[in-house]
Amino acid sequence: MSRLVTLAVILFLLVSCSKQASIVQTEKQKTVKIQKILTNIPVYPGAKYDLKNTFIYEAGNIKAAVITLKASGKLKDVVEFYKGKMIEEGWDLISSFIYQNTASMFFDSPDSSCSIEAQDRGGSLNIVIRVGTKAALQDVK
Numbered sequence: 001m002s003r004l005v006t007l008a009v010i011l012f013l014l015v016s017c018s019k020q021a022s023i024v025q026t027e028k029q030k031t032v033k034i035q036k037i038l039t040n041i042p043v044y045p046g047a048k049y050d051l052k053n054t055f056i057y058e059a060g061n062i063k064a065a066v067i068t069l070k071a072s073g074k075l076k077d078v079v080e081f082y083k084g085k086m087i088e089e090g091w092d093l094i095s096s097f098i099y100q101n102t103a104s105m106f107f108d109s110p111d112s113s114c115s116i117e118a119q120d121r122g123g124s125l126n127i128v129i130r131v132g133t134k135a136a137l138q139d140v141k
Contacts, residue, residue, distance in 0.1 A: 040089040040090060040091070040109075041086070041089065041114060041129060041131060042081070042082070042085040042086070042089065043069065044069060044071050044073075044078055044081055044082070044125075044127055045081070046071055046072065046073070047069040047070065047071035047125075047127060048069065048070050048071070049067070049068070049069060050068040050069060050070050050126075053066075053068035054066065054067050054068050061133065061135070062132075062133055062135050063131075063132065063133045064131070064132035064133070065129070065130070065131050065132070066128065066129070066130050067128070067129040067130075067131070068126065068127070068128050068129075069125075069126075069127040069128075069129070070124065070125070070126060070127075071124070071125040071127060072123060072124055072125060073125055074120075075098065075101065075103055075118055075119075075120040075125065076098075078103065078118040078125060078127065079096065079098065079103045079105065079118065082105055082116050082118075083096065083105065086105075086107050086114070086116075090109055091107040091108065091109050091114065092107060092108045092109065093105065093106075093107055094106040094107060094108050101119060101120040101121075102117060102118070102119045102120075103117065103118045103119075104116075104117050105117075111133055111134055112131055112132060112133050112134060113131070113132060113134060114129065114130065114131040114132075115129075115130045115131075116128070116129050116130075117130075
């Protein structure tokens, strides 16, 4: 009986460890994909990826992503950071505005469009970056 219990515990530990390793591997793969998409989009200093609220789509030359970041700081600092850094990276600022505790910024480049929304949640910041390649409608499937 004790051998059966020992075997069951070992089996349980092996299954638990393999699931945890799979989750860690999936998170690493997603982080690598995010970094490839964000090659010319800066990440706010100290921000962490919120992988559960991040979505990446790739099909041929079409790429689209919704990347969510968690950070701390002031909303106006996030706006100043992205306005300055995005322009340095070759993006054109199309428009921006702040309403209550949310800032929205819209950028354009020859091959992509990007919107960045930052929301102040009482000291913590939620930053959502939406980026996609430009494509004719017939290219989108």
